[in-house]
Amino acid sequence: MSDTSATAYARLKDRFARIATLNEAAAMLGWDASAMMPPGGGAARGEQLAVLAGVSHAMLVAPEVAGDLAAAGAEGAWGEANLALMRRAHRRATALPADLVEATARANSACEKVWREARPRSDFAAVRPWLEEVVALQRETAAALAGATGLSPYDALMDTYQPGILAADVEPVFAAYEAFLAEALPRAEEVQASRPAPVEPQGPFPVEVQRALGRRLSERAGLDYDHARLDESAHPFCGGTPTDVRITTRYTPEAFGQAMLGILHETGHALYERGLPEAYARQPVGEAAGMAAHESQSLIIEMQASRSDAFLSWLGPELHAAFGGDPAAYAGANLGRLWRRVGRGFIRVEADEITYPAHVILRFRLERALIAGDLRVAELPGAWGEGLQGLLGIIPPDDARGCLQDIHWHDGAFGYFPSYTLGAMAAAQLMQAARIAVPGLDEALGRGDFAPLVGWLRVSIHERGSLLGFQELMTSATGRPLDPSAFMEHLRARYLT
Amino acid sequence: MSDTSATAYARLKDRFARIATLNEAAAMLGWDASAMMPPGGGAARGEQLAVLAGVSHAMLVAPEVAGDLAAAGAEGAWGEANLALMRRAHRRATALPADLVEATARANSACEKVWREARPRSDFAAVRPWLEEVVALQRETAAALAGATGLSPYDALMDTYQPGILAADVEPVFAAYEAFLAEALPRAEEVQASRPAPVEPQGPFPVEVQRALGRRLSERAGLDYDHARLDESAHPFCGGTPTDVRITTRYTPEAFGQAMLGILHETGHALYERGLPEAYARQPVGEAAGMAAHESQSLIIEMQASRSDAFLSWLGPELHAAFGGDPAAYAGANLGRLWRRVGRGFIRVEADEITYPAHVILRFRLERALIAGDLRVAELPGAWGEGLQGLLGIIPPDDARGCLQDIHWHDGAFGYFPSYTLGAMAAAQLMQAARIAVPGLDEALGRGDFAPLVGWLRVSIHERGSLLGFQELMTSATGRPLDPSAFMEHLRARYLT
Numbered sequence: 001m002s003d004t005s006a007t008a009y010a011r012l013k014d015r016f017a018r019i020a021t022l023n024e025a026a027a028m029l030g031w032d033a034s035a036m037m038p039p040g041g042g043a044a045r046g047e048q049l050a051v052l053a054g055v056s057h058a059m060l061v062a063p064e065v066a067g068d069l070a071a072a073g074a075e076g077a078w079g080e081a082n083l084a085l086m087r088r089a090h091r092r093a094t095a096l097p098a099d100l101v102e103a104t105a106r107a108n109s110a111c112e113k114v115w116r117e118a119r120p121r122s123d124f125a126a127v128r129p130w131l132e133e134v135v136a137l138q139r140e141t142a143a144a145l146a147g148a149t150g151l152s153p154y155d156a157l158m159d160t161y162q163p164g165i166l167a168a169d170v171e172p173v174f175a176a177y178e179a180f181l182a183e184a185l186p187r188a189e190e191v192q193a194s195r196p197a198p199v200e201p202q203g204p205f206p207v208e209v210q211r212a213l214g215r216r217l218s219e220r221a222g223l224d225y226d227h228a229r230l231d232e233s234a235h236p237f238c239g240g241t242p243t244d245v246r247i248t249t250r251y252t253p254e255a256f257g258q259a260m261l262g263i264l265h266e267t268g269h270a271l272y273e274r275g276l277p278e279a280y281a282r283q284p285v286g287e288a289a290g291m292a293a294h295e296s297q298s299l300i301i302e303m304q305a306s307r308s309d310a311f312l313s314w315l316g317p318e319l320h321a322a323f324g325g326d327p328a329a330y331a332g333a334n335l336g337r338l339w340r341r342v343g344r345g346f347i348r349v350e351a352d353e354i355t356y357p358a359h360v361i362l363r364f365r366l367e368r369a370l371i372a373g374d375l376r377v378a379e380l381p382g383a384w385g386e387g388l389q390g391l392l393g394i395i396p397p398d399d400a401r402g403c404l405q406d407i408h409w410h411d412g413a414f415g416y417f418p419s420y421t422l423g424a425m426a427a428a429q430l431m432q433a434a435r436i437a438v439p440g441l442d443e444a445l446g447r448g449d450f451a452p453l454v455g456w457l458r459v460s461i462h463e464r465g466s467l468l469g470f471q472e473l474m475t476s477a478t479g480r481p482l483d484p485s486a487f488m489e490h491l492r493a494r495y496l497t
Numbered sequence: 498m499s500d501t502s503a504t505a506y507a508r509l510k511d512r513f514a515r516i517a518t519l520n521e522a523a524a525m526l527g528w529d530a531s532a533m534m535p536p537g538g539g540a541a542r543g544e545q546l547a548v549l550a551g552v553s554h555a556m557l558v559a560p561e562v563a564g565d566l567a568a569a570g571a572e573g574a575w576g577e578a579n580l581a582l583m584r585r586a587h588r589r590a591t592a593l594p595a596d597l598v599e600a601t602a603r604a605n606s607a608c609e610k611v612w613r614e615a616r617p618r619s620d621f622a623a624v625r626p627w628l629e630e631v632v633a634l635q636r637e638t639a640a641a642l643a644g645a646t647g648l649s650p651y652d653a654l655m656d657t658y659q660p661g662i663l664a665a666d667v668e669p670v671f672a673a674y675e676a677f678l679a680e681a682l683p684r685a686e687e688v689q690a691s692r693p694a695p696v697e698p699q700g701p702f703p704v705e706v707q708r709a710l711g712r713r714l715s716e717r718a719g720l721d722y723d724h725a726r727l728d729e730s731a732h733p734f735c736g737g738t739p740t741d742v743r744i745t746t747r748y749t750p751e752a753f754g755q756a757m758l759g760i761l762h763e764t765g766h767a768l769y770e771r772g773l774p775e776a777y778a779r780q781p782v783g784e785a786a787g788m789a790a791h792e793s794q795s796l797i798i799e800m801q802a803s804r805s806d807a808f809l810s811w812l813g814p815e816l817h818a819a820f821g822g823d824p825a826a827y828a829g830a831n832l833g834r835l836w837r838r839v840g841r842g843f844i845r846v847e848a849d850e851i852t853y854p855a856h857v858i859l860r861f862r863l864e865r866a867l868i869a870g871d872l873r874v875a876e877l878p879g880a881w882g883e884g885l886q887g888l889l890g891i892i893p894p895d896d897a898r899g900c901l902q903d904i905h906w907h908d909g910a911f912g913y914f915p916s917y918t919l920g921a922m923a924a925a926q927l928m929q930a931a932r933i934a935v936p937g938l939d940e941a942l943g944r945g946d947f948a949p950l951v952g953w954l955r956v957s958i959h960e961r962g963s964l965l966g967f968q969e970l971m972t973s974a975t976g977r978p979l980d981p982s983a984f985m986e987h988l989r990a991r992y993l994t
Contacts, residue, residue, distance in 0.1 A: 043740065225535060243537055
């Protein structure tokens with residue numbers, strides 16, 4: 001390693017640390033906007049985030065960066081991966097002209113605003129022209145990124161959210177799942193119908209009690225509140241930074257399941273952030289390995305561990321102690337019947353584990369066609385109904401329950417949706433591997449103890465940061481790249497027997 | 498106005514708006530650090546604030562700014578004042594070498610950390626070397642600023658917090674007050690002793706009830722919660738931004754007075770921020786007119802209005818309705834005796850209206866001597882005791898109740914203290930003028946109605962931003978520059994009769 005190349009790399013590390021620190025500031029302000037900010041603060045907050053994004057982008061594309069990247073050399077696997085990720089970030093940032101970035105930010109923000117008002121009225125016509133503009137700019141962005149990366153336009157967008165996964169990787173996985181679904185869903189419905197109906201716990205369930213229990217459950221899952229907060233927001237999420245994660249949920253005194261499982265879901269995200277390698281904090285290689293990887297960590301906690309028979313048998317008495325009422329409603333088996341109910345619905349975020357991928361497959365196909373120019377925005381409602389009918393045999397009665405239900409496209413996020421299902425599949429595959437690697441994992445969950453599972457995730461996933469690509473990470477953790485069979489096995493065992 | 502000069506000014510306005518927007522982001526993160534952040538987030542937050550400060554400083558001292566400032570011309574009083582304030586900010590920022598700024602930030606932060614641990618132990622010896630370093634760097638800073646501004650070194654520091662006020666303005670005011678105090682304090686103690694002892698309201702005073710009442714009181718004072726939040730922090734403050742102000746207080750179920758009056762104090766600050774001229778948002782001329790001006794706005798609400806006989810007669814029944822118990826404790830006259838008690842104490846923040854200026858005068862003299870090099874840090878405890886004895890006739894039993902009690906010096910804030918008393922004096926002078934200008938002001942306060950007072954403050958102070966210097970602002974609002982007579986009259990009427 002020459003002196004010059006080491007110096008150039010050191011300068012880059014310093015620059016990327018400053019960029020990451022500004023992005024941390026933006027992440028905190030984003031959390032505040034959702035969890036704390038009074039409504040009148042919105043306009044100023046938008047400006048603050050825009051200026052931060054502008055400064056951080058300018059640091060990334062500054063003239064001296066290209067020279068440093070050309071000259072820099074880094075030692076060891078971590079250093080090499082870090083430098084490669086710096087080059088990737090620079091290549092993507094310089095591929096997009098500033099006026100396209102600005103026009104995109106403006107169009108996304110305008111469309112999202114119109115969408116927020118139009119969705120309750122199911123008014124697709126109002127959204128259409130704005131979404132057309134968003135799609136047009138996304139197509140431009142995709143083309144520019146494709147030119148810089150050698151990927152296809154849609155792949156270049158997907159690459160934004162989950163580097164290393166192409167549509168060609170997703171297609172066969174989704175096709176296999178579609179075939180599985182056609183057989184599994186009717187069978188799961190039959191099995192469910194043959195079982196006793198679940199007993200509904202009777203409320204009210206005081207919000208204060210839910211808040212305290214939610215915090216306790218996330219602590220059991222491993223979240224350390226010296227470095228975390230739990231608050232409320234309209235749309236639950238995990239934000240903040242690795243040493244200061246902020247998770248949110250939504251409470252209603254009429255029910256507790258969604259809030260408690262939602263907290264466990266966000267806790268999974270939070271544990272990933274908390275477990276990222278400290279030695280590479282604020283460096284690209286120290287970040288999470290993409291959105292599918294992130295979703296695998298929330299879903300392994302929420303879906304795999306927290307909805308397991310073992311954990312529910314521990315959780316039932318805890319819930320009963322907190323809320324009182326009929327003990328039968330809190331038996332582990334009853335909770336399983338309550339929280340693993342299968343049904344064909346219109347709304348993605350309310351879907352069960354079996355039908356959720358159908359919602360994602362639909363969106364993957366439609367957004368790919370939109371980006372390719374094979375589908376026009378005006379045709380979206382029709383294509384949506386047709387697609388959902390093919391997958392689940394139902395057609396939404398209106399666009400509010402159809403193509404207007406998600407924020408993603410209306411905010412310019414194309415290529416994101418596959419991450420949800422890739423994450424669900426990865427979670428099942430990781431759980432399968434963890435059960436082999438960690439003896440007594442389910443027995444521990446039966447004592448409300450997540451430590452064996454989370455300890456394995458920490459070493460196998462969290463501490464790796466972005467050292468490995470997604471497929472390499474899966475291979476290193478489970479012995480093979482992502483394949484959907486573990487997920488299908490999991491669903492068979494949970495729903496079809 | 499030539500095209501070039503208008504263009505240069507437009508560029509500067511844009512630059513200063515971006516700087517102000519980054520400062521807004523920092524203000525929000527500062528609020529979060531005090532009101533929300535888990536302890537483990539501290540290290541990362543420090544970095545975030547440091548990088549933001551660095552970026553914002555770099556924007557201010559960028560090479561092209563000097564040329565624009567030289568070329569720029571602005572029209573009208575607001576434009577001219579804005580440009581003058583830009584030149585002032587640039588002159589001050591470029592006067593300080595970057596390594597001095599960095600060394601100062603590091604020394605302040607290190608000293609403050611040591612101080613936090615040493616204060617409870619009253620361990621001045623532990624703090625001394627760190628404070629010596631802070632003072633040495635402040636002396637360097639003062640010299641550099643003096644060179645760039647033509648002010649004396651201490652004046653150049655004061656100018657940081659309250660532009661337009663010199664030590665030579667403060668000296669005669671403080672001397673007059675010292676003379677007044679020597680006669681007024683014993684007299685106030687006599688008057689107080691001759692009156693019935695106040696009846697203490699009996700608790701507990703549930704925090705939830707205090708929170709709701711505090712919010713209601715601040716709303717009555719004019720705070721609009723579409724643009725504000727009320728939270729808790731160890732040290733109450735007003736932070737945030739003009740369209741999103743964040744005030745905090747501290748509750749204890751044993752008492753409510755401090756929390757309620759504290760909320761009203763911070764509300765005064767918040768109303769000032771909310772009332773700043775929107776047309777000059779994010780421009781230097783759109784900012785508050787300095788810390789003495791700011792303190793005048795909190796104290797006119799807390800001390801002048803909220804502790805007035807008229808308001809207390811309205812507040813008593815409200816408090817009684819909220820907390821119950823003996824109605825005699827909530828009679829307006831009793832609240833007056835409770836919340837206007839006079840006494841000689843060691844702690845500035847616990848001091849009454851009459852003795853508070855003595856604490857400030859002491860600090861003003863000591864910090865001036867430290868900056869001049871006439872007093873060494875090692876001599877501080879002795880000089881403190883001597884000074885307090887001269888002013889109030891008492892000597893602190895230890896340094897925790899002496900020179901270690903305030904954060905200011907230990908965090909590098911020299912020249913700030915006078916603002917407290919200048920603000921108290923300005924508040925009395927403004928109240929005197931408001932009573933003349935607004936008929937029925939006290940009758941309105943007797944109905945719990947702050948609108949006439951706040952409406953006058955809005956036009957006379959808030960909406961002026963930094964268009965006028967402090968003395969010009971006082972003259973425009975009250976017909977004369979700051980003079981301590983209104984404050985002394987106020988104290989005579991409230992405490993000596």
